[in-house]
Amino acid sequence: MNIADQTFPAVDNANEDRAQAIRDQLRDAIVDRRLAPGTKLSEGEVGTLFDVSRTVARAALQMLSFEGLVRTERNRGAFVANPSPEEARQVFASRRLIEPGIAIAAAGRMTPAHVVAFKAQLDEEGRFIAERGPSARRSEIKASGDFHLLLASVAGNVILQRFMEELVARSSLVIALYGRSGVSSCGHSEHMNILEALENGNSERASALMLHHIDHIEADLDLRVRSGPALRQALEF
Amino acid sequence: MNIADQTFPAVDNANEDRAQAIRDQLRDAIVDRRLAPGTKLSEGEVGTLFDVSRTVARAALQMLSFEGLVRTERNRGAFVANPSPEEARQVFASRRLIEPGIAIAAAGRMTPAHVVAFKAQLDEEGRFIAERGPSARRSEIKASGDFHLLLASVAGNVILQRFMEELVARSSLVIALYGRSGVSSCGHSEHMNILEALENGNSERASALMLHHIDHIEADLDLRVRSGPALRQALEF
DNA sequence: CCAAAAAAGATTGCATACGATTTTTGCGGG
DNA sequence: CCCGCAAAAATCGTATGCAATCTTTTTTGG
Numbered sequence: 184m185n186i187a188d189q190t191f192p193a194v195d196n197a198n199e200d201r202a203q204a205i206r207d208q209l210r211d212a213i214v215d216r217r218l219a220p221g222t223k224l225s226e227g228e229v230g231t232l233f234d235v236s237r238t239v240a241r242a243a244l245q246m247l248s249f250e251g252l253v254r255t256e257r258n259r260g261a262f263v264a265n266p267s268p269e270e271a272r273q274v275f276a277s278r279r280l281i282e283p284g285i286a287i288a289a290a291g292r293m294t295p296a297h298v299v300a301f302k303a304q305l306d307e308e309g310r311f312i313a314e315r316g317p318s319a320r321r322s323e324i325k326a327s328g329d330f331h332l333l334l335a336s337v338a339g340n341v342i343l344q345r346f347m348e349e350l351v352a353r354s355s356l357v358i359a360l361y362g363r364s365g366v367s368s369c370g371h372s373e374h375m376n377i378l379e380a381l382e383n384g385n386s387e388r389a390s391a392l393m394l395h396h397i398d399h400i401e402a403d404l405d406l407r408v409r410s411g412p413a414l415r416q417a418l419e420f
Numbered sequence: 421m422n423i424a425d426q427t428f429p430a431v432d433n434a435n436e437d438r439a440q441a442i443r444d445q446l447r448d449a450i451v452d453r454r455l456a457p458g459t460k461l462s463e464g465e466v467g468t469l470f471d472v473s474r475t476v477a478r479a480a481l482q483m484l485s486f487e488g489l490v491r492t493e494r495n496r497g498a499f500v501a502n503p504s505p506e507e508a509r510q511v512f513a514s515r516r517l518i519e520p521g522i523a524i525a526a527a528g529r530m531t532p533a534h535v536v537a538f539k540a541q542l543d544e545e546g547r548f549i550a551e552r553g554p555s556a557r558r559s560e561i562k563a564s565g566d567f568h569l570l571l572a573s574v575a576g577n578v579i580l581q582r583f584m585e586e587l588v589a590r591s592s593l594v595i596a597l598y599g600r601s602g603v604s605s606c607g608h609s610e611h612m613n614i615l616e617a618l619e620n621g622n623s624e625r626a627s628a629l630m631l632h633h634i635d636h637i638e639a640d641l642d643l644r645v646r647s648g649p650a651l652r653q654a655l656e657f
Numbered sequence: 658c659c660a661a662a663a664a665a666g667a668t669t670g671c672a673t674a675c676g677a678t679t680t681t682t683g684c685g686g687g
Numbered sequence: 688c689c690c691g692c693a694a695a696a697a698t699c700g701t702a703t704g705c706a707a708t709c710t711t712t713t714t715t716g717g
Binding site: 462 | 667668669670
């Protein structure tokens with residue numbers, strides 16, 4: 184998979200920052216695996232694709248590098264991140280630490296409008312699971328992450344929300360690399376259970392369910408070091 | 421306080437990234453309040469001060485903007501962040517959620533070498549408290565934050581560690597703006613108690629002490645909206 | 658004398674240029 | 688046929704220039 188094979192919707196060049204728009208496009212592409220871990224993202228190529236100068240492309244790549252989605256090597260360029268098993272463990276350890284707390288905070292702030300938003304979210308999730316094809320699979324991955332992001336937004340802490348965005352994106356990379364069954368379809372029912380607890384204002388239960396949910400996601404990974412992880416890394420793939 | 425009044429140690433222009441070195445210098449200056457919240461950081465000025473082009477200065481400012489230490493407005497420039505009371509609350513809510521867990525993780529990984537490092541850290545902290553003068557006060561603030569960063573590094577999760585760096589830096593800004601007594605000197609003894617619990621491997625106690633410690637820091641803040649916060653913001657001060 | 662408009666000045670956003678470093682290619686020797 | 692080495696190409700790091708935007712000062716009309 185090469186970045187040159189990708190097509191990106193035209194950037195709605197408003198007064199908004201163009202670099203940010205490019206970052207969002209690239210992040211989406213990374214998160215739903217249209218760009219594989221290890222793919223090289225050269226400044227020139229990105230710039231050409233989005234029709235901006237290298238200056239702007241570089242800024243976008245720098246942003247992604249801060250989020251941990253891209254790794255940059257001096258004088259060599261930027262690559263879609265290739266998280267190690269250790270890094271993967273740390274991503275999930277972070278989520279185990281934070282998300283139960285987020286669930287508690289969210290439980291105390293749920294409004295009927297939130298419930299409606301969650302229901303719509305879960306419906307969409309279910310639709311993509313029912314569908315077939317790689318495109319639906321990608322959408323399913325994204326929707327699954329969006330559930331957690333929606334929860335974070337309900338919790339009402341912008342700082343934690345941004346951090347969760349980073350963690351969810353990185354999780355997606357990790358699952359792409361180490362996932363056994365792609366997406367655990369049991370995740371959907373767990374999401375529904377969590378929503379039910381949230382609806383009832385049962386924060387303790389929501390928190391406990393969330394913790395188990397994260398454990399289940401991580402349990403679906405195969406984090407044993409593969410034959411020659413150094414080699415893998417060296418081969419950039 | 422103006423950025424032009426500042427002096428910065430020469431950047432050890434190794435093969436290391438120069439933008440990163442500048443970011444570190446600026447971050448230190450912001451964290452120990454040599455640069456006041458609201459101070460304008462123009463690209464040209466920063467570039468001149470560090471003897472680099474605007475390109476590099478701009479990259480450094482972008483990094484700080486990601487960490488939340490600098491706020492950038494399009495076509496207007498970068499300013500040392502001026503966190504709102506709400507933002508301040510969110511910073512401490514995040515710390516309350518994360519640091520007790522970090523304490524638990526650290527308690528399980530303490531080695532004699534770590535204990536030595538902590539003792540040295542606390543000694544330094546104590547020295548600055550004893551000293552007088554604004555310079556010692558600044559060092560005290562920094563040392564107080566460094567305790568928390570040391571703890572995060574012992575916990576062994578790089579992702580959380582980076583996040584803690586952001587939170588500690590932002591806390592420093594918040595304390596600068598809303599702190600009643602500058603630095604609560606009782607913080608030092610609380611740090612010592614936490615270390616004691618860590619040394620004994622009493623993770624539960626370390627976690628509980630940490631939670632109270634954060635509560636105490638936040639309790640020392642005056643987060644009531646001041647007369648005309650909008651005005652304050654509008655006047656950039 | 659004051660308010661609004663206009664001009665001048667400063668600063669940012671972005672593109673481009675050039676030297677430095679890395680990677681690839683071409684070629685001769687083993 | 689394969690390997691090492693030098694030249695060429697590609698890519699990055701950084702400085703600089705120009706247009707666009709914002710700020711400040713000056714001018715002008717009431």
